Amino acid sequence: xxxxxxxxxxxxxxxxxxxxxxxxxxxxxxxxxxxxxxxxxxxxxxxxxxxxxxxxxxxxxxxxxxxxxxxxxxxxxxxxxxxxxxxxxxxxxxxxxxxxxxxxxxxxxxxxxxxxxxxxxxxxxxxxxxxxxxxxxxxxxxx
Amino acid sequence: xxxxxxxxxxxxxxxxxxxxxxxxxxxxxxxxxxxxxxxxxxxxxxxxxxxxxxxxxxxxxxxxxxxxxxxxxxxxxxxxxxxxxxxxxxxxxxxxxxxxxxxxxxxxxxxxxxxxxxxxxxxxxxxxxxxxxxxxxxxxxxxxxxxxxxxxxxxxxxxxxxxxxxxxxxxxxxxxxxxxxxxxxxxxxxxxxxxxxxxxxxxxxxxxxxxxxxxxxxxxxxxxxxxxxxxxxxxxxxxxxxxxxxxxxxxxxxxxxxxxxxxxxxxxxxxxxxxxxxxxxxxxxxxxxxxxxxxxxxxxxxxxxxxxxxxxxxxxxxxxxxxxxxxxxxxxxxxxxxxxxxxxxxxxxxxxxxxxxxxxxxxxxxxxxxxxxxxxxxxxxxxxxxxxxxxxxxxxxxxxxxxxxxxxxxxxxxxxxxxxxxxxxxxxxxxx
Numbered sequence: 001x002x003x004x005x006x007x008x009x010x011x012x013x014x015x016x017x018x019x020x021x022x023x024x025x026x027x028x029x030x031x032x033x034x035x036x037x038x039x040x041x042x043x044x045x046x047x048x049x050x051x052x053x054x055x056x057x058x059x060x061x062x063x064x065x066x067x068x069x070x071x072x073x074x075x076x077x078x079x080x081x082x083x084x085x086x087x088x089x090x091x092x093x094x095x096x097x098x099x100x101x102x103x104x105x106x107x108x109x110x111x112x113x114x115x116x117x118x119x120x121x122x123x124x125x126x127x128x129x130x131x132x133x134x135x136x137x138x139x140x141x142x143x
Numbered sequence: 144x145x146x147x148x149x150x151x152x153x154x155x156x157x158x159x160x161x162x163x164x165x166x167x168x169x170x171x172x173x174x175x176x177x178x179x180x181x182x183x184x185x186x187x188x189x190x191x192x193x194x195x196x197x198x199x200x201x202x203x204x205x206x207x208x209x210x211x212x213x214x215x216x217x218x219x220x221x222x223x224x225x226x227x228x229x230x231x232x233x234x235x236x237x238x239x240x241x242x243x244x245x246x247x248x249x250x251x252x253x254x255x256x257x258x259x260x261x262x263x264x265x266x267x268x269x270x271x272x273x274x275x276x277x278x279x280x281x282x283x284x285x286x287x288x289x290x291x292x293x294x295x296x297x298x299x300x301x302x303x304x305x306x307x308x309x310x311x312x313x314x315x316x317x318x319x320x321x322x323x324x325x326x327x328x329x330x331x332x333x334x335x336x337x338x339x340x341x342x343x344x345x346x347x348x349x350x351x352x353x354x355x356x357x358x359x360x361x362x363x364x365x366x367x368x369x370x371x372x373x374x375x376x377x378x379x380x381x382x383x384x385x386x387x388x389x390x391x392x393x394x395x396x397x398x399x400x401x402x403x404x405x406x407x408x409x410x411x412x413x414x415x416x417x418x419x420x421x422x423x424x425x426x427x428x429x430x431x432x433x434x435x436x437x438x439x440x441x442x443x444x445x446x447x448x449x450x451x452x453x454x455x456x457x458x459x460x461x462x463x464x465x466x467x468x469x470x471x472x473x474x475x476x477x478x479x480x481x482x483x484x485x486x487x488x489x490x491x492x493x494x495x496x497x498x499x500x501x502x503x504x505x506x507x508x509x510x511x512x513x514x515x516x517x518x519x520x521x522x523x524x525x526x527x528x529x530x531x532x533x534x535x536x537x538x539x540x541x542x543x544x545x546x547x548x549x550x551x552x553x554x555x556x557x558x559x560x561x562x563x564x565x566x567x568x569x570x571x572x573x574x575x
Contacts, residue, residue, distance in 0.1 A: 005525075007523075007525040009518045009523050009553075009555060010555070011554050011555045016555075037527050038527075039527060039530075039531065041552045041553065042530070042552075042553055042554075044525060044526075044527060044530075046525065063555070063556060063557055064555070064556075065518045065519070065520060065523045065555065065556055066523075067520075067523055067524075067525050069525055098526060099526075116525075
């Protein structure tokens with residue numbers, strides 16, 4: 001139930017995101033979702049891609065500092081109030097969310113919320129027991 | 144191995160006698176042959192005949208770098224131009240280059256002191272010496288060359304640069320001794336690692352590194368990565384090039400070839416000679432040089448001297464590795480900051496590699512110091528707060544070492560320019 005995420009260290013200067021995108025394009029890697037966290041000096045690009053191991057390797061070879069870690073993907077209905085439901089549940093059950101980002105599926109009325117938890121295993125148990133469908137790593141690769 | 148046992152283990156009283164005679168002869172010679180020095184000595188009312196003892200040197204005038212530039216190219220020549228057989232100059236990046244003109248006798252001395260230096264790394268006729276110092280006007284390449292020739296080692300004069308070839312030669316010819324700048328040795332290690340080279344399996348065993356300031360921590364890095372004993376060597380174009388001083392295999396301060404280069408430590412502000420153990424500016428007098436001898440040359444390097452005997456058996460005075468430069472010293476809001484201190488701090492932070500650059504700017508009349516540190520796999524975290532925490536940690540350590548605030552900025556790996564020669568550590572935007 002844990003999904004592989006790629007994080008890349010970027011200096012906060014023009015052209016850096018383009019260079020990452022170029023490496024991914026050249027290696028025919030597709031991005032499912034991405035988010036950037038930044039400070040005035042640097043940023044961290046986090047991505048869900050269809051081929052995480054390969055993405056890790058080619059970016060590293062291109063000289064980037066890359067880390068692979070896990071997030072949890074929760075399928076939710078694409079309507080108002082659902083984010084609150086998930087966050088409220090996490091809050092009640094003491095699940096600390098480090099960060100989150102999402103994307104909307106094209107083929108259904110669903111959205112996917114990617115969440116980085118302090119304790120992903122506990123989060124998987126809690127969310128699963130509350131009736132949320134969690135995406136598998138294989139599913140995400142095929143999205 | 145001690146190359147010249149008679150000289151290098153000479154008792155101190157006999158050594159002082161040799162130095163005294165050479166000093167008297169030098170002063171007489173430059174007064175006689177170099178107009179620049181005759182004027183200088185006359186102006187200081189210093190008569191060559193009054194130099195009877197070594198301590199009398201303290202009454203003689205200094206020579207500084209500006210004077211070398213003013214007399215460019217041949218104003219300090221003490222030999223007949225026909226006697227000069229080779230010329231070297233400094234890079235001249237900060238003004239007119241400094242000229243070193245060698246007679247055949249000077250080249251003989253250079254070969255001798257460089258043989259002593261290489262022998263301190265236990266180099267013998269059985270070794271393969273890969274000399275990756277640049278050949279040409281720069282003294283590093285040919286200095287090592289002459290020393291290795293004198294020893295009779297198998298010398299590979301590959302010169303600087305072309306890293307892929309350096310690595311191939313090292314592997315194929317079984318290099319045992321590497322000579323280059325310390326930063327280039329780390330670059331070699333980095334590229335070699337990327338190409339899957341295992342330095343532990345190579346016969347490489349010792350490296351003689353110099354021509355730029357480095358630290359004890361950088362030594363540990365180099366030794367761990369290249370699996371060599373890293374020896375610090377010291378020299379400067381003005382005096383002869385490399386060969387002025389070197390660590391022995393004990394790696395405890397650098398033995399000065401003081402039968403040829405007489406050292407003093409002075410207070411850079413007053414010119415007063417300081418006692419052994421006190422930090423100050425290193426000054427050299429070239430006791431035996433024929434082409435372009437120098438009297439009390441101010442090197443602008445900061446160090447101190449120690450006359451305690453070394454366990455290796457050599458009796459020569461030793462100098463601590465260079466602690467800083469009187470002119471590279473950054474003055475940040477009135478505080479003296481040496482790049483070597485910054486490096487020392489960084490190497491004590493887990494996950495940080497010695498790739499950094501110091502940027503100084505003036506904002507709103509205030510000097511701002513920024514230390515850029517390259518990101519490493521060990522340092523990288525997916526979470527901003529961890530990275531910011533790391534920046535604060537390094538800032539706190541720098542502040543307590545430097546006594547002035549420095550902002551730390553994490554940059555991408557290899558974001559800091561690596562030259563294949565000297566690493567550019569300081570960008571001072573306050574100038575010009």
